[in-house]
Amino acid sequence: xxxxFPHTESDIAEMLExxxxxxxxxxxxxxxxxxxxxxDYNLHQSMSEDEVRSYFKELGNLNHPLIxxxxxxxxxxxxxxxxxxxxxxxxxxxxYTPYQPEISxxxxxxxxxxxxxxxxxxxxECCNASMYDGATATAEAMLMAIAHAKKRNKVIISRTVSExxxxxxxxxxxxxxxxxxxxxxxxxxxxxxxxxxxxAADDVAGVIVSTPNRYGIIEDFTGFAESTHAHKTxxxxxxxxxxxxxxxxxxxxxxxxxCGDGQSLGMPLNFGGPYVGYLAAxxxxxxxxxxxxxxxxxxVDGKRAFVLTLQAREQHxxxxxxxxxxxxxxxxxxxYVTIYMALMGKRGLQEVNEKSYAGAHYLCDKLxxxxxxxxxxxxxxxxxxxxxxxxxxxxxxxxxxxxxFLAGIPVEGTDDALLFCVTEKRTREEIDNLVSLIxxxx
Amino acid sequence: xxxxxxxxxxxxxxxxxKVKGEFGYIGITDYAQHQLGNVVYVDLPEVxxxxxxxxxxxxxxxVKAASDLLSPISGTVVEINxxxxxxxxxxxxxxxxxxxxxxxxNDTAELSxxxxxxxxxxxxx
Numbered sequence: 001x002x003x004x005f006p007h008t009e010s011d012i013a014e015m016l017e018x019x020x021x022x023x024x025x026x027x028x029x030x031x032x033x034x035x036x037x038x039x040d041y042n043l044h045q046s047m048s049e050d051e052v053r054s055y056f057k058e059l060g061n062l063n064h065p066l067i068x069x070x071x072x073x074x075x076x077x078x079x080x081x082x083x084x085x086x087x088x089x090x091x092x093x094x095x096y097t098p099y100q101p102e103i104s105x106x107x108x109x110x111x112x113x114x115x116x117x118x119x120x121x122x123x124x125e126c127c128n129a130s131m132y133d134g135a136t137a138t139a140e141a142m143l144m145a146i147a148h149a150k151k152r153n154k155v156i157i158s159r160t161v162s163e164x165x166x167x168x169x170x171x172x173x174x175x176x177x178x179x180x181x182x183x184x185x186x187x188x189x190x191x192x193x194x195x196x197x198x199x200a201a202d203d204v205a206g207v208i209v210s211t212p213n214r215y216g217i218i219e220d221f222t223g224f225a226e227s228t229h230a231h232k233t234x235x236x237x238x239x240x241x242x243x244x245x246x247x248x249x250x251x252x253x254x255x256x257x258x259c260g261d262g263q264s265l266g267m268p269l270n271f272g273g274p275y276v277g278y279l280a281a282x283x284x285x286x287x288x289x290x291x292x293x294x295x296x297x298x299x300v301d302g303k304r305a306f307v308l309t310l311q312a313r314e315q316h317x318x319x320x321x322x323x324x325x326x327x328x329x330x331x332x333x334x335x336y337v338t339i340y341m342a343l344m345g346k347r348g349l350q351e352v353n354e355k356s357y358a359g360a361h362y363l364c365d366k367l368x369x370x371x372x373x374x375x376x377x378x379x380x381x382x383x384x385x386x387x388x389x390x391x392x393x394x395x396x397x398x399x400x401x402x403x404x405f406l407a408g409i410p411v412e413g414t415d416d417a418l419l420f421c422v423t424e425k426r427t428r429e430e431i432d433n434l435v436s437l438i439x440x441x442x
Numbered sequence: 443x444x445x446x447x448x449x450x451x452x453x454x455x456x457x458x459x460k461v462k463g464e465f466g467y468i469g470i471t472d473y474a475q476h477q478l479g480n481v482v483y484v485d486l487p488e489v490x491x492x493x494x495x496x497x498x499x500x501x502x503x504x505v506k507a508a509s510d511l512l513s514p515i516s517g518t519v520v521e522i523n524x525x526x527x528x529x530x531x532x533x534x535x536x537x538x539x540x541x542x543x544x545x546x547x548n549d550t551a552e553l554s555x556x557x558x559x560x561x562x563x564x565x566x567x
Contacts, residue, residue: 150488287483369546
């Protein structure tokens with residue numbers, strides 16, 4: 001018997017009898033023997049607590065933590081330790097979904113605050129209770145554009161959007177019958193003239209761009225909203241919410257929808273997740289926003305209260321008409337970034353970005369000074385930038401990894417370009433060490 | 443007790459149709475608005491939309507439910523009642539005076555698939 005199954009022999013016998021088969025093997029008779037798993041699981045029979053602890057400590061010792069100069073959508077920002085303590089409270093860790101407002105005021109309130117703060121950061125008018133991650137939030141934004149346009153099924157996306165986001169958007173498009181086309185890039189940014197040409201056919205439901213983009217470049221969207229709106233097309237901006245504390249927001253660019261990943265709001269890298277996506281829009285589109293929206297209201301005694309609102313268009317009531325069927329909010333992670341935003345405040349977030357900017361530009365200048373690097377594009381950047389190197393890229397990365405550095409990530413589609421990232425966590429000493437190691441390499 | 447007006451055509455899904463020459467006005471019945479409760483949103487069709495008898499052309503959302511609107515007749519939308527965009531509660535105030543859209547009727551023979559006031563009253567009881 002499989003030792004981690006909760007069912008007793010008699011439970012199983014009873015179930016088999018009820019459905020009229022004599023053994024578990026008979027139950028799976030339809031599955032060919034050749035593909036059945038017939039080995040024992042590679043698990044220890046039993047271990048004491050002490051043994052388990054030392055076993056995992058041994059495993060942990062196999063890790064080689066690296067000092068990260070890599071970004072590309074996930075950033076090593078400072079994460080106040082109080083957040084991990086607060087989200088560990090049992091009230092927050094429950095699997096309970098907040099449908100009954102009378103017993104979930106705390107949960108509803110923090111979701112309301114998440115929505116409010118994301119709106120303020122992005123300059124948008126409404127926001128849902130969060131999404132799975134930035135890539136799926138962008139795919140949902142695409143579906144919103146399609147639902148809004150009614151008679152158009154084409155969305156165009158800039159090639160300067162992160163390739164990982166594009167991959168997810170492509171998958172959603174394929175299975176929703178959405179025609180996805182690509183706006184070419186020109187010198188590292190979205191080719192506006194090409195976009196305008198694509199819009200001219202009046203068959204595009206939405207345009208998706210991002211800032212800072214896949215090369216870390218802060219894109220200039222002057223005139224984008226006017227061009228898209230002239231063709232009744234929605235303008236969608238995927239934006240790093242942390243950077244919005246210092247950059248022009250999607251709202252200021254005239255975007256109809258803002259989306260992106262909230263990981264940059266102090267969430268640990270967590271080996272790639274869980275992260276949290278955000279999806280915000282103008283008021284006109286509030287009914288097209290998938291998932292939950294928490295609203296503030298007053299109870300019968302006039303006291304401030306929170307409720308899930310605009311639920312009727314949600315999948316559990318009108319499933320076949322819902323824009324989205326996988327829009328569960330990433331509540332615990334939304335709480336994480338809500339506490340982060342509350343702790344950092346406007347000034348704190350600005351400092352994070354100012355320090356990241358200073359560090360990134362310091363590293364960039366130092367790299368250029370070695371004579372072994374040149375900028376891929378001479379465009380404004382914040383915490384991330386792409387450079388070409390005359391050194392052997394793979395050899396360089398491997399060497400630096402041995403010395404304890406994750407020195408940027410290769411730019412896809414090139415064999416000599418690297419994307420470096422510097423956050424406020426990188427000290428001048430770490431940057432200088434990285435540069436001197438690189439100098440030795442050449 | 444819900445109001446049912448004489449002289450209109452009714453569908454089993456609780457829409458009414460008022461015929462004026464080659465045009466028809468479509469709305470939901472007083473019975474339907476009572477069943478829904480407070481209407482908070484009307485998802486209107488667009489001008490030039492082609493409607494087919496019995497098929498969905500929009501939705502009415504209340505605080506507790508959302509219902510599809512099924513067209514009582516086939517035709518082309520020539521006008522929509524934009525007032526409902528900002529004031530969906532008009533349907534609760536007077537479901538018969540606040541039509542949802544006006545269509546150019548394709549085929550009046552389809553009217554025979556609908557009920558008159560007497561027959562509709564019977565199914566509302």
